[in-house]
Amino acid sequence: MFSFQGRLNRKEFIVRMLIALVIYGLGSMFVALAHLRSGWELLLVPFMFIGSGLLLLFLLYSCSAIIRRLHDIDFCAWWTILVYLFPICILILCFWPGQPLANRYGLPR
DSSP, X not given: OOOOSSOOOHHHHHHHHHHHHHHHHHHHHHHHHHTOOSSOGGGHHHXXXXXXXXXXXXXXXXXXXXXXXXXXXXXXXXGHHHHHHOTTHHHHHHHSOOOSSOBTTBOOO
């Protein structure tokens, strides 16, 4: 699940990015609820803790998926920086075909 080794084909990448999007939405919701000022003061710390944990989980999960997808198209993990700087690159990764044969990161899935 959080492996940074191996390859990830387009279908699996899209599914994992959708799961990451749900995790991000839940984390953002908890952080937003922590900032409400109408009777929720007792839940500020737990909501911030849960929200921050979910956002950290999103970061690790999406980073794992992006790195493995980059490996599938025979790019090194350093290209992840470009993907996080320009999120439109995620769409490119969804449509860019992977290497059909084995590459330096292993066999295709």
